[in-house]
Amino acid sequence: EVQLVETGGGLVQPGGSLRLSCAASGFTVSTNYMTWVRQAPGKGLEWVSVIYRDGRTYYTDSVKGRFTISRDNSKNMFYIQMNSLRAEDTAVYFCARGNYYDITGYSFDPWGQGTLVTVSS
Amino acid sequence: QSVLTQPPSASGTPRQRVTISCSGSRSNIGSNSVNWYQHLPGTAPKLLIYSNNQRPSGVPDRFSGSKSATSASLAISGLQSEDEADYYCAAWDDSLNGYVFGTGTKITVL
Numbered sequence: 001e002v003q004l005v006e007t008g009g010g011l012v013q014p015g016g017s018l019r020l021s022c023a024a025s026g027f028t029v030s031t032n033y034m035t036w037v038r039q040a041p042g043k044g045l046e047w048v049s050v051i052y053r054d055g056r057t058y059y060t061d062s063v064k065g066r067f068t069i070s071r072d073n074s075k076n077m078f079y080i081q082m083n084s085l086r087a088e089d090t091a092v093y094f095c096a097r098g099n100y101y102d103i104t105g106y107s108f109d110p111w112g113q114g115t116l117v118t119v120s121s
Numbered sequence: 122q123s124v125l126t127q128p129p130s131a132s133g134t135p136r137q138r139v140t141i142s143c144s145g146s147r148s149n150i151g152s153n154s155v156n157w158y159q160h161l162p163g164t165a166p167k168l169l170i171y172s173n174n175q176r177p178s179g180v181p182d183r184f185s186g187s188k189s190a191t192s193a194s195l196a197i198s199g200l201q202s203e204d205e206a207d208y209y210c211a212a213w214d215d216s217l218n219g220y221v222f223g224t225g226t227k228i229t230v231l
Binding site: 035037045046059061104108111112113114 | 154207
């Protein structure tokens with residue numbers, strides 16, 4: 001069964017750091033696009049970052065320079081390292097697999113259940 | 122903040138047809154494919170439509186997607202109570218060099 005499970009969420013003070021992990025089963029992380037999406041309380045879905053098969057990475061503007069996406073092929077996992085956290089980073093963070101279908105784009109499926117990150121003093 | 126605009130809410134009675142619009146621009150919907158996701162709070166989002174109008178296996182044919190120029194739409198025919206959820210359009214944006222989600226539409230079944 002294709003599945004994703006996030007871990008690592010929790011409460012962190014402003015300016016602190018946290019690393020979220022996403023464990024994949026049923027497919028190989030290194031041969032797929034892997035992404036993080038978040039949802040702040042009462043808000044909609046917001047794309048955060050993606051890592052492509054070839055290692056290229058992209059980020060939404062609000063996290064550039066603070067968040068780093070990476071993967072460990074040997075463990076079939078990927079991560080997002082979050083530094084200099086702000087209150088506005090408080091959200092449920094979902095990991096998802098990106099399915100490339102053609103040059104015009106890719107979709108996210110499946111998704112993990114999400115892990116809550118709370119940035120507060 | 123989102124570059125893809127959706128109506129905040131829509132509703133219908135059982136068996137009715139409901140349509141959700143998604144308005145973008147040349148750099149996102151105008152250049153790339155649109156995907157649609159269904160999200161029930163507290164659960165994992167679910168892919169409903171990919172590549173503008175394709176349904177993943179397991180998604181009922183009551184759900185259909187279309188795209189024209191810089192806009193897209195999701196139609197739900199034969200509305201059912203289980204369709205009550207939030208729906209999001211999404212696409213890659215060539216100008217932002219990032220993926221963008223729509224503002225989201227909450228569907229209520231009356």
